Amino acid sequence: MPQIVVLTGAGISAESGVPTFRDADGLWEGHHVEDVATPEGFERDRATVQRFYDERRAALATVEPNAAHRALAELEETMGDALLVVTQNIDDLHERAGSTRVVHMHGELLKALCRSCGVASPWTGTLLDEPACPGCGVHDLRPDVVWFGEVPYEMDRITDALTDATMFVSIGTSGAVYPAAGFVQHARRHGARTLELNLEPSEGTHFFHEARHGRAGDLVPAWAR
């Protein structure tokens, strides 16, 4: 039974209107990454970080999944648990398209993590006003996302799936951030066929058996059909 692992990045949500990461000048929506996506940045200027994610959370309610998300959800219907989507994205567009086997290795925008009791709660509102944790009542919530220097979620489950994979497909990612950027080498080392679907060659394009360049909304349905 083929075991397919699909890694997705910001490029799969670009056609839905979710900005990708690196603006021309390397800023993240006008912010230096180290200011808004590091634990140190949160300590230094909590309000700016809360506002940054509050804005992205509000924007998420205005966008819809696109043909690439839908094609992966349809593929799951035929393949069942032989397909696993590992996403670097913190949006919920895979789930809204119908995918159920999704690992958010960098966390989820629609969850808040309590720094006091460690509970992650569903969250659609804001955090700038420092609300209380639904679990313990302490006012010390942060976005439930993995920042630089923090350990990604579910690395054991991901590593096992990459080891067993017969096919590894990377969609809409620049291959600039680790450990995700190293998954192709791990999968290939364990015998998987590897395919890159991206608008342009990624930083790791040379690690793939095959690369197809174009828009995810065209490439993914064509591949998944």
Ligand SMILES: CC(C)NC(=O)[C@H](Cc1c[nH]c2ccccc12)NC(=O)[C@H](CCCC/N=C(/NCCC(=O)O)S[C@H]1O[C@H](COP(=O)(O)OP(=O)(O)OC[C@H]2O[C@@H](n3cnc4c(N)ncnc43)[C@H](O)[C@@H]2O)[C@@H](O)[C@H]1O)NC(=O)OCc1ccccc1
């Ligand atoms: C900058 C980089 C060099 N730094 C790192 O990688 C660091 C440090 C590091 C670790 N190991 C290393 C080894 C070497 C060097 C550095 C490191 N990594 C970490 O700190 C990680 C944690 C990193 C997570 C940080 N959080 C994010 N996001 C959540 C927050 C938030 O979202 O706000 S990262 C964030 O940036 C990354 C952005 O990359 P992409 O998604 O690829 O987006 P990008 O805009 O770059 O590219 C989009 C692509 O799509 C394409 N595209 C555009 N439109 C379309 C289209 N329409 N169709 C198709 N393709 C399209 C474009 O051409 C482009 O190629 C994603 O991962 C995203 O999640 N933690 C860790 O390593 O812990 C230890 C550890 C490791 C293993 C096991 C145990 C412990």
